[in-house]
Amino acid sequence: MDSFAERIAAGLSVPAEPPAGLVEDILHGVRRGRLLRRTGTALAAVLLLAAAGLGIALAGPGRPDGVRAGALAAFTGAGRGERYPTPAGATVLALTPSGAALAVSGGTRRTLWLLRPDGNWTVLDHGHSRLADWATDGTVVAWTWTATDERGWKCLDRPGGTPVTLTLDPTGYQRMFVDQGRLVYGYGDIHLLTGCRDDQVVSPADWDGSVVGLRWPVAYLSTDQGVSAKDLRDGTVTPLAGGVPIPAGGTVAAADEQGALWVTSPEVRGKTWQRWSFGGQPAGGRPTTLATIPWSNGERRASAGRTLLAVFVTRRPHESPMHLAYDEDPATSVVYEPATGRHRRVDGAVLVAGDLLLHREGNGYRLYHLPG
């Protein structure tokens, strides 16, 4: 081999170690294929009918047409998505199916931005040191903020309008979800707002659990009986992952009709705070531990797209337990495709919505269009 060939060979060689869990992923895929073959056509037909039934039961505006695979494979990383411009120093908090996003910048006096894919940026709020929660579908935006001795909740449902102040629950913390102009929040009682108005209790506190997703009119609930889909218009409840609940306690989760993904800090030999454990569960299936990483006093966020679920944990150990997810820490994300059971662990925060995936790569963001 001549010297030029040797230089080419050296340039082609990429030092790399296989990622943890790849062998297990492959073996799982092989076993899954064998199982599907063995179950045969008859059972497949039954499953298809069941899936179709479930799809009809959950059908609503903007819902997925069915289970599709391949979205995870389309997320290649390595700078292949299109650059998603953000204000200097901003961190994206939430992504919407249209590509609009919520972002925050600044230090002790934060600026909250609504970013449009066409580059049109709007300042929604300014001056708060800490945002507690947020949700948007691109039209309705809601956020809670906290300070040393005060807190508040604001909502905007008209482009160019002025945010309105809502009454905050005494607990001070509201996990919110927005989809198609409806805002859902609450522990126990499930509250529903149309835009920022007409607060009503659509489900009384006769259950013990939490809302982990919304695709109007279906809210996804995590209870002791597992993940369920509750139609907020007629109250119909459909179990999705019956009998196996998302682990309780410090858990952040996302769920939709295809499955659930969560990250939690489980008890290990009598102690918590030793590791973060990422778990996934396809609808009707069993939970699987997808990845574990050392615990850090970081924060977690989960999001649900049309075919993918994503959750990330920030990794820097912090002194303050109130440290929030949006700070610019390195993050570990797990992206999960319930339809195939595949997942990918990646560095950098990942948010999904509709057929879009936003990945923090270095100091910027890349937007990936997933197969529709």
Next chain:
Amino acid sequence: MSDQPVRFEEYLNARMPALYRYACTLTGNPHDAQDIVHDALIRVGRAWWRIRHKDSPERYVRTAILRQYLNQFRKHRDIPVATTPEHGADDPGLAEVDADLPAMLAGLPPRMRAVLVLRYVEQLTDSEAAEVLGCTTGTVRSQLSRARAKLRASHTEA
């Protein structure tokens, strides 16, 4: 690997680092390599009962990875290939390689890159590379010649 048939799990555990490096060499980045290895080896695993009795299962597996790579990039060839920090980073062995060579290699068409990998990294002969790629020896030689010319031209321009 020995000639004795082995269980797929044993094979994977033993050979995964080498197969993953091979995929990284083909794709130039670990993300695509993970996808390709995953998809190719699931196919291999489902047919392992048959493959493990072949004379060279390793050759079969590497061919499966190569074809997965070529197929994947054929489907997604409209996706621009960006230069990423992963290329050649942190490897003292690459210190002598011109800094722009990895970027030039990343810009090669997949099949041309595959020929370079098979000939210069895997050190297959022209006929062995042709067998893996499913083409003639002449095609391998011409692809190799064109790849070298292209790299030299890019290098000169840079």
